[in-house]
Amino acid sequence: AQSVSQHNHHVILSEAASLELGCNYSYGGTVNLFWYVQYPGQHLQLLLKYFSGDPLVKGIKGFEAEFIKSKFSFNLRKPSVQWSDTAEYFCAVNAPNTGGFKTIFGAGTRLFVKA
Amino acid sequence: EAGVAQSPRYKIIEKRQSVAFWCNPISGHATLYWYQQILGQGPKLLIQFQNNGVVDDSQLPKDRFSAERLKGVDSTLKIQPAKLEDSAVYLCASSSDGFTDTQYFGPGTRLTVL
Numbered sequence: 001a002q003s004v005s006q007h008n009h010h011v012i013l014s015e016a017a018s019l020e021l022g023c024n025y026s027y028g029g030t031v032n033l034f035w036y037v038q039y040p041g042q043h044l045q046l047l048l049k050y051f052s053g054d055p056l057v058k059g060i061k062g063f064e065a066e067f068i069k070s071k072f073s074f075n076l077r078k079p080s081v082q083w084s085d086t087a088e089y090f091c092a093v094n095a096p097n098t099g100g101f102k103t104i105f106g107a108g109t110r111l112f113v114k115a
Numbered sequence: 116e117a118g119v120a121q122s123p124r125y126k127i128i129e130k131r132q133s134v135a136f137w138c139n140p141i142s143g144h145a146t147l148y149w150y151q152q153i154l155g156q157g158p159k160l161l162i163q164f165q166n167n168g169v170v171d172d173s174q175l176p177k178d179r180f181s182a183e184r185l186k187g188v189d190s191t192l193k194i195q196p197a198k199l200e201d202s203a204v205y206l207c208a209s210s211s212d213g214f215t216d217t218q219y220f221g222p223g224t225r226l227t228v229l
Contacts, residue, residue, distance in 0.1 A: 004157070034217075043118070044158075044206070044220040090157050100170045103148075103218065105157030 002027045004093050006106035013081050014114045021076040021109050023091030032094040032101075033074040035065055039087045047089070050074065061085070083115045117141065119221035121207050127227045133195035136224045140189070140209030146170075147184055148218060149192050150206040158206055164190065197228045 007022035025031065035047040048059025055067040065076045074091060091106040120139040128134050140147050145166050150158035161180065162172040166187040175182070179198070184190040194201055204225050208218040 006157075009155075036220075043222055044208075046217045049217065092157075097171060100163070100165065102163070102171055103160060105150075105159070107155070107157045 002093065002095055002102070002104050004091055004104050004106040006089075006091055006109050008109050009107065010110050010112075012112045012114065015083055016080045017113075019076070019078040019081045019085070019111070021089055021091075021111070023074045023076065023106060025072050025074070025091075025093040025104075027072075027093060027095045029096060033065075033067060034092040034094065034103075035059065035063070035074075035076050036090045036092060036105075037087050038090070044090070047076070081111075081113050083113050085111060086113045087111060119207055119209055119219055121205075121221035121224055123224055124222060125225050125227075127229065128197055129229050130199055131196040133193065134197055134226065135191055135193045136205050136207075136226075138190045138192070138207030138221060140207070141219055144209035144211050144219070145187070146210045146212060146216075147190050148206075148208040148210075149182055149190070150208065152204045152206055152223070154203070161192070194226075197226075199228050202226055202228045 003026045005024045033050040036044045037047045038044045050057045050067045058064045063078050067074050088108045088110050090108045094101050094103045122137050147164045149161045152158045161175045162182045163170045164184040167184050182192045204223040206223045207221045210216040210218045
């Protein structure tokens with residue numbers, strides 16, 4: 001069965017520290033990859049997505065992610081976090097399924113940035 | 116543009132009672148999703164509609180959960196009867212297509228079953 005693994009459930013960083021959140025998926029075919037973010041009290045929203053082309057994709061607020069096909073990974077990075085990046089981050093994989101495409105989410109990583 | 120609307124925002128019921136959630140997607144979005152998010156977990160797809168047809172309901176507990184999307188616009192998810200383990204946030208999302216497009220999420224309904 002398809003699955004998405006996020007390595008860290010909780011991450012605590014100080015402002016200006018660098019961030020990398022891991023995401024691995026188990027599906028051998030073509031996939032579409034997403035990172036969604038949920039800020040406190042807000043809806044889930046898209047941070048960035050990868051469909052094809054350059055495996056390094058840039059999203060909002062200085063986030064980027066790199067698709068490494070050989071490692072089935074799509075890790076999220078930010079060189080310098082801010083207090084406002086405190087949120088829960090979800091990796092999601094959209095893959096072909098009977099009748100269409102199916103999206104599977106990871107369990108999420110809660111990031112807390114200390115001011 | 117208006118976002119995905121859901122109601123109610125919160126619901127508390129006792130086990131064995133029934134409950135219904137409503138979702139109005141973004142205008143023009145063909146695909147509508149219902150997810151269940153249990154505390155500490157990521158959203159789990161319950162059912163996906165393309166217009167008013169079901170694309171995927173493989174993880175919907177059909178003995179107690181039902182959903183419909185009449186006229187291909189808004190949708191209702193029902194639980195009857197509820198169990199304690201149904202306590203979760205129920206998220207509705209929509210996208211313009213069901214394949215590669217971004218999903219737009221509503222605020223969710225937090226259900227507590229006592």
